[in-house]
Amino acid sequence: DTGVSQNPRHKITKRGQNVTFRCDPISEHNRLYWYRQTLGQGPEFLTYFQNEAQLEKSRLLSDRFSAERPKGSFSTLEIQRTEQGDSAMYLCASSLRGGGYTFGSGTRLTVV
Amino acid sequence: GIQVEQSPPDLILQEGANSTLRCNFSDSVNNLQWFHQNPWGQLINLFYIPSGTKQNGRLSATTVATERYSLLYISSSQTTDSGVYFCAVEGDKLIFGTGTRLQVFP
Numbered sequence: 001d002t003g004v005s006q007n008p009r010h011k012i013t014k015r016g017q018n019v020t021f022r023c024d025p026i027s028e029h030n031r032l033y034w035y036r037q038t039l040g041q042g043p044e045f046l047t048y049f050q051n052e053a054q055l056e057k058s059r060l061l062s063d064r065f066s067a068e069r070p071k072g073s074f075s076t077l078e079i080q081r082t083e084q085g086d087s088a089m090y091l092c093a094s095s096l097r098g099g100g101y102t103f104g105s106g107t108r109l110t111v112v
Numbered sequence: 113g114i115q116v117e118q119s120p121p122d123l124i125l126q127e128g129a130n131s132t133l134r135c136n137f138s139d140s141v142n143n144l145q146w147f148h149q150n151p152w153g154q155l156i157n158l159f160y161i162p163s164g165t166k167q168n169g170r171l172s173a174t175t176v177a178t179e180r181y182s183l184l185y186i187s188s189s190q191t192t193d194s195g196v197y198f199c200a201v202e203g204d205k206l207i208f209g210t211g212t213r214l215q216v217f218p
Contacts, residue, residue, distance in 0.1 A: 043200075045205050056204070091155065103154070
């Protein structure tokens, strides 16, 4: 068990470009979550999957955001046509239902 | 949705001092966790504590679910304890408080 892995650790992109982040959860965890954290704030929920099914999406997740978890293993979060307001730390977590959450190290996105 | 409030928002201590961080939440929860976020942004799980008391070294936590609060105790603080401490509660998903920023000076 190597914990939750996120790639890349840092991403700098120009406004208008698309970006994709990857999360590899703890293998035996069936739930996977994406959160976003801006400076000085606590992490905010974006979406979560149970196995391959996306069960909930926050209103924060605009149409430019899409998340997938094919085969119930790793997940990707894509942001299309990035805006400066998308600059944030994107955190992934996994858990077993009813258990504690384990977070990855995050992907820090900077949109210039 | 569930509201999570943490106090104090900021805390400055000298090395060796003790401190208590508080988390209040507005509704019944299935899960409560305390995290420490280090300067690199990593959220480190300290305690999974929906109720009762747990201790891990210099840290301990108590959750009184019926009264909807949790406390995190840090004893004999060290400079490496600096960072932001988050309380997070789970109804159907984990909701974070705004955190307590702790600075420990030598």
